[in-house]
Amino acid sequence: MADYRKMWEDLGMDVETHDQLCEVLPQAFGDVYLSQENRPESMDYYNFVVAEIHGVRPAELIEHQKKGGKVFGTFCIYVPDEIVFAADAIATGLCGGSQFWVPGGEKVLPTNTCPLIKASVGARLDKTCPFFRIADMYVGETTCDGKKKAWEILAEDVPVHVMDIPQMKRAKDIKAWAEEITDFKKVVEEFTGNEVTAEKLGASIHMINEKRKALKRLYDLRKNDKLPISGKDVLLISQIAFYDDPTRFTQMTHKLCDELDQRVADGVSVFADGTKRIMLTGTPLAIPNWKIHNLVETSGGAVVCEEMCTGTRYFENLVDETKTTVDDQIQAIAERYMGINCACFTPNSARIDDIIRLAKEYKVDGVIDVNLKFCSLYDVEGYTVERALKEAGIPVLGIETDYVDSDAQQLRTRISAFIEMLNK
Ligand code: BJ8
Secondary structure (H helix, E strand, O other): OOOOHHHHHHOOOOHHHHHHHHHHHHHHHHHHHHOOOOOOOOHHHHHHHHHOOOOHHHHHHHHHHHOOOOEEEEOOOOOOHHHHHHOOOEEEEOOOOOHHHHHHHHOOOOOOOOHHHHHHHHHHHOOOOHHHHHOOEEEEEOOOHHHHHHHHHHOOOOOEEEEOOOOOOOHHHHHHHHHHHHHHHHHHHHHHOOOOOHHHHHHHHHHHHHHHHHHHHHHHHOOOOOOOOOHHHHHHHHHHOOOOOHHHHHHHHHHHHHHHHHHHHHOOOOOOOOOEEEEEEEOOOOOOOOHHHHHHHOOOEEEEEEEOOOOHHHHOOOOOOOOOOHHHHHHHHHHHHOOOOOOOOOOOHHHHHHHHHHHHHOOOOEEEEEEEOOOHHHHHHHHHHHHHHHHOOOOEEEEEEOOOOOOHHHHHHHHHHHHHHHHO
8 A cells, every 4th residue: 555644644543553454454355355366357446446445535535625525424325325425525435344443342332232333433433444534424324223322422523413214114104214315415415515406416316326237237247157256356346336436436347347248258257167156145244344255255155146235235226317306306215225125124024025036136056144243133034034045945054253253264164064065
């Protein structure tokens, strides 16, 4: 990474502690990613983004702030980026995916809190992530109990706006969600000093839809029998989608897809014929959480789809672009976002339908239901998920894990045995 020390110091970061993270990340990335054979050339862009993860994009965000722009940090795919970009602000994902930040979170949160929450709080309080320092306002949501309480702690340190997400999806809930988005628009307008007009909102809806379409194109390429790209690489791209410039990300992802189209035409695959096709479902995998993909793809399997927020939930369904008033556009945004099926809703049977549909579309041989430790929402829903898969005749393995590496060997044994069973 280039030298960004001065920038990090100016952001008030604990640069010495942050150095420890900078030392381990390249090694981990090299082991998991650069060791793969026959990677598409267009992955160079994403390699670069990761290599400069705490440098290039943070510098762009700071540049935006110097021109008077604001940056909003988000933690959930229900928060509509469209509103933020329509006010000439930038939205960036903030979920922490590294064990490095967990002890910092444990200083203020119970140990039995999900690692995603602990890492996110730790990254802020320990001052060891530039994105957490740069964001002018955090946008939380009322999804799970741990997050709801974490916002209160973070709000002592940084401005936080919390969006009240309904727990059900009846017509009155969707109406309430549209009202909540309208309130969010007002907060964003006041904070940025910029009005969200129908024209600007239309443009941002289009921009984010284009990003979704690029991701859908990438995912569709994984439906081929010969897989032109590894699951690990697609996971990395999904993770980068949360904080890269949306328009650039869309362009680079289409460039990659052009290369993958050629690979498909030439019958090129990064896996040997007959490699078992695995779908992952469950809690999100925030960067740099590559553990399960790495285990699957070094144990004789290929990950072909993720029914996750770092996966299909992020890009499936578009916002209707035909609306011409802000109210109608907000209604369209509310409807699209209420189509996301997170375990924080009850009932959540549409997620079960999604899982079965995706398993068929991606021709999977088996599904691994991955739960982050202490996420009771997905843990409890795992019962319904696994029962439905068994009823559909699709083999399933349920695992629980967190960000530490100490369970990797035990997980490898279980995942290898599962893939071996699929081979019989
Ligand atoms: S839409 S999955 S991003 S809430 S933080 S619920 S893992 S205990 S992240 Fe999520 Fe939005 Fe739903 Fe997706 Fe569980 Fe942890 Fe809570 Fe989590």
